[in-house]
Amino acid sequence: MTSSLDTLARQFRERGHKLTQPRRAILRTLLAASRPLSPAEIQEYGQSYCQDLGLVTVYRTLELLEDLDLVRAVHVAQNCHGYALSTPGHTHHVVCERCHAVVEIVGCELGDFLDSVAERTGYAITGHWLEISGICAECRANERQDSTTL
Amino acid sequence: MTSSLDTLARQFRERGHKLTQPRRAILRTLLAASRPLSPAEIQEYGQSYCQDLGLVTVYRTLELLEDLDLVRAVHVAQNCHGYALSTPGHTHHVVCERCHAVVEIVGCELGDFLDSVAERTGYAITGHWLEISGICAECRANERQDSTTL
DNA sequence: GGCATAAATGGAAAATACTTTCACTACGTG
DNA sequence: CACGTAGTGAAAGTATTTTCCATTTATGCC
Numbered sequence: 001m002t003s004s005l006d007t008l009a010r011q012f013r014e015r016g017h018k019l020t021q022p023r024r025a026i027l028r029t030l031l032a033a034s035r036p037l038s039p040a041e042i043q044e045y046g047q048s049y050c051q052d053l054g055l056v057t058v059y060r061t062l063e064l065l066e067d068l069d070l071v072r073a074v075h076v077a078q079n080c081h082g083y084a085l086s087t088p089g090h091t092h093h094v095v096c097e098r099c100h101a102v103v104e105i106v107g108c109e110l111g112d113f114l115d116s117v118a119e120r121t122g123y124a125i126t127g128h129w130l131e132i133s134g135i136c137a138e139c140r141a142n143e144r145q146d147s148t149t150l
Numbered sequence: 151m152t153s154s155l156d157t158l159a160r161q162f163r164e165r166g167h168k169l170t171q172p173r174r175a176i177l178r179t180l181l182a183a184s185r186p187l188s189p190a191e192i193q194e195y196g197q198s199y200c201q202d203l204g205l206v207t208v209y210r211t212l213e214l215l216e217d218l219d220l221v222r223a224v225h226v227a228q229n230c231h232g233y234a235l236s237t238p239g240h241t242h243h244v245v246c247e248r249c250h251a252v253v254e255i256v257g258c259e260l261g262d263f264l265d266s267v268a269e270r271t272g273y274a275i276t277g278h279w280l281e282i283s284g285i286c287a288e289c290r291a292n293e294r295q296d297s298t299t300l
Numbered sequence: 301g302g303c304a305t306a307a308a309t310g311g312a313a314a315a316t317a318c319t320t321t322c323a324c325t326a327c328g329t330g
Numbered sequence: 331c332a333c334g335t336a337g338t339g340a341a342a343g344t345a346t347t348t349t350c351c352a353t354t355t356a357t358g359c360c
Binding site: 030033034035036037038039042062065066071072073074083084094095096099101102103105109110113114116117118120121122123124125126127128129130131132133134135136137140 | 180183185186187188189192212215216221222223232233234243244245246249251252253255259260263264266267268270271272273274275276277278279280281282283284285286287290
């Protein structure tokens with residue numbers, strides 16, 4: 001959003017990666033996009049900058065850009081494939097990074113925050129999705145154990 | 151989480167759906183799970199309750215259960231197919247439901263909320279993911295226009 | 301500026317994942 | 331307990347992602 005192609009390119013090279021034409025095309029496409037794009041879309045639009053940009057390259061470059069924190073995967077509802085029983089009402093999840101256990105948080109205390117978002121962005125807010133990751137008590141206990149036995 | 155098989159089954163029937171063996175197997179699997187499962191996993195585990203549970207049925211049943219709000223899709227990072235440039239630092243997205251335009255919210259005001267989550271759940275919070283959906287100013291303007299021209 | 305070289309590329313094809321179709325089955329009402 | 335319909339699984343169809351490898355290209359070095 002705030003980054004220019006130059007800034008991105010510099011960061012890219014500074015971390016020891018080559019700035020090839022295909023990669024430049026992908027960055028340009030992402031810079032020009034007003035919404036998250038799928039790999040196939042990135043290839044399609046990217047070909048206006050780099051004639052024969054391959055889909056494989058798009059996948060590889062996205063992976064790299066994610067590692068470098070220059071790009072992020074955005075949650076797109078249709079394409080999320082984990083399912084869990086929901087408790088009635090509005091809830092959020094806290095997912096353990098180690099064992100993937102899920103705790104649901106029943107209350108939702110984001111009302112004020114969402115109001116301010118609406119005001120700042122001009123959007124009419126219709127919903128939100130919050131997921132919190134962490135390490136559950138059990139896994140932390142196990143980790144302590146592991147490190148003492150080593 | 152708090153629901154029993156009986157409760158789920160009752161809600162299911164009350165809303166005019168048949169409670170078949172495959173569906174029962176899927177509900178049982180979800181009840182027994184401690185983390186979100188993919189459709190393929192649900193099929194695999196569900197087969198211990200219903201010998202030849204088909205993947206198609208899993209997809210259809212999940213869709214139905216989502217409609218009934220008995221199950222929810224949980225964001226699983228690997229399977230999200232939208233990519234967007236990330237601005238440096240921590241941001242959240244507001245995505246327009248109509249045109250998919252994305253606005254990034256730069257500040258993050260969830261600190262206090264996350265602290266209370268940590269306290270309540272016993273998790274060490276390592277990160278969070280918030281996405282807000284809404285309708286952007288432009289799309290709302292278009293909608294008003296549409297309804298007056300009709 | 302040209303050269304060496306290691307990284308990066310694109311196409312083909314394999315491997316996965318997801319959807320749709322359709323003839324058959326079984327739920328549960330009466 | 332028979333019947334009608336919602337629900338089913340297998341298989342085919344489509345889309346997505348990964349792997350492999352011969353070829354190309356960016357970049358540091360002269």
